Amino acid sequence: MTNIYNNKKIRVGIVGYGNLGKGVELSVSQNHDIALVGVFTRRNPKTIKTLFKSTKVFSIDDADAMKNEIDVMILCGGSATDLLQQSIDFAKNFNIIDSFDTHAKIPHHFSAVNKIALSSGHIAIISVGWDPGLFSLNRLYAESILPFGATYTFWGDGVSQGHSDAIRRIDGVEDAVQYTIPIQEAIDTIRSGEMPLLSAKQKHRRVCFVVAEEAFDKDEIKDKIVNMPDYFIDYDTKVYFISKEELHEKHSKMKHGGFVLRSGFTGQNNNTKHIYEFSLKLESNPEFTASVLTAYARAAFKLRLEGAKGAKTVYDIAPSYIYPGSNSKLRKEFL
């Protein structure tokens, strides 16, 4: 096929084959200027069953030897355990994209990856996805354009992996799924042009579906959940005990989404109201996040072609870089 990179496809690899890695495998198949070289796993490659039969699986230990066959490595590990180390390791030999989403540690992660990528001559785009990612972009656009006002981010309704994990760590909990649900009244108030001060409880509520082990007291588990510091104590939390079967049947989907809203003001007396709103409603959080990663893999490739290097975030990437066509087509058809 013809594209703007001298008729070549962008060759990507996937590191880690969980839900996110599978999402990238699917996403690459939708992008005709991108080709998947293979999946790199810490497990025994022979035990991995990929979604597409044609997808090759390699040991993660063989990745470095294939550095000349891969333009961008898409890292699909978790923020808690994998990415802080993997992004640094892979940026030595590859252009990389990661979805590092521990907000408080982003500055540290950026510096660490930047140092390696600058010295190895690669591009490393970190914290790509929808939050951090598209939501971050909208917070920036909204506030830069309307400096007077207030920005609100709401998540859900959708499953919070962190909160579900926190419940699972309680003694007597066999499994659990936690939904974060935005408070509709709060969103409506902001949409009407108000700038309310909202507590955590006024923005989101939490609903937990828990599978308890027989021998444990449910009231005690419930108490531990609703009073858990950081995670639940500041929210209205509902806890439902259900069977393992029901949990798998009804709560294994990975839908998510949310809103970024800015209520802003202009005018001589700052009395002209504007509402800026961005929202996502996603049936699959990992499949959508993977689609954002794939689009930014294209940007990493284009940036590297131009000689850029070092760590980047979505803020540093001109939007045209994620588009598969030419800039003149873009101006003609999208502007």
Next chain:
Amino acid sequence: MTNIYNNKKIRVGIVGYGNLGKGVELSVSQNHDIALVGVFTRRNPKTIKTLFKSTKVFSIDDADAMKNEIDVMILCGGSATDLLQQSIDFAKNFNIIDSFDTHAKIPHHFSAVNKIALSSGHIAIISVGWDPGLFSLNRLYAESILPFGATYTFWGDGVSQGHSDAIRRIDGVEDAVQYTIPIQEAIDTIRSGEMPLLSAKQKHRRVCFVVAEEAFDKDEIKDKIVNMPDYFIDYDTKVYFISKEELHEKHSKMKHGGFVLRSGFTGQNNNTKHIYEFSLKLESNPEFTASVLTAYARAAFKLRLEGAKGAKTVYDIAPSYIYPGSNSKLRKEFL
């Protein structure tokens, strides 16, 4: 004040002092890293009453002599009559921003301005605002991330200047205001995850408030409106005849807004649905558009500091350029 440009403020000028120019005057006052040098007008400067007493007014003929005092000239003329020529003229001596919004002529305008800006060593960001502008960005982000799907743009409800002007050109019409109103059912259908094929009539309806001259037949005027090719014939159009006083009293606000929606699909059988939505609800179209222009004036200044030149659009500008703070602050507080 301290900022990232060596403690200097960005010095901007405004060319043209209509609603948009006034909006920029207001917007600059909200941005502490930007200073307004003055307004440049084709009228006699002595006849101009600015919103702020401190705003200086100059003749447009004196602009070139002040080229060393202005970092970015913000062009606030109209697309139909002014910008095709003014952007070229001013790009000879200034970095410029314009809001050129005649979609079909953007490629031509880009080339013409690019040629001048490259040879004069300036930055010229064209077609800045919300559509073209923020809506264009969202069409790009949505489609690049979700290549399978359909994107829809809805405008309104708000006043269309072009349609109002078209009515005013009819014999016997003294004044008129035309509202473009999106069809709620169409938006709801897309939000539910459908990808309907929508005709013009199924996306928007048009409501016209018309002041007719005594001597003319209202039914005839109405016929001419609803059957006007390009503007009205493909839509459900309602026409109301009202008095001059009522038009001024009830229909002189310049509210506008709209939606960009993408219904996209991922997954092995493309059966995972995602809804991407961006919307604006603006009490003043010119004040908001002006706020976008001011933010991109900052980007023009930063780009020029780095040595960039030539014509650009919002697609070519990394988001961080419109932000007044440092990139590390941005990563820490917004990502």
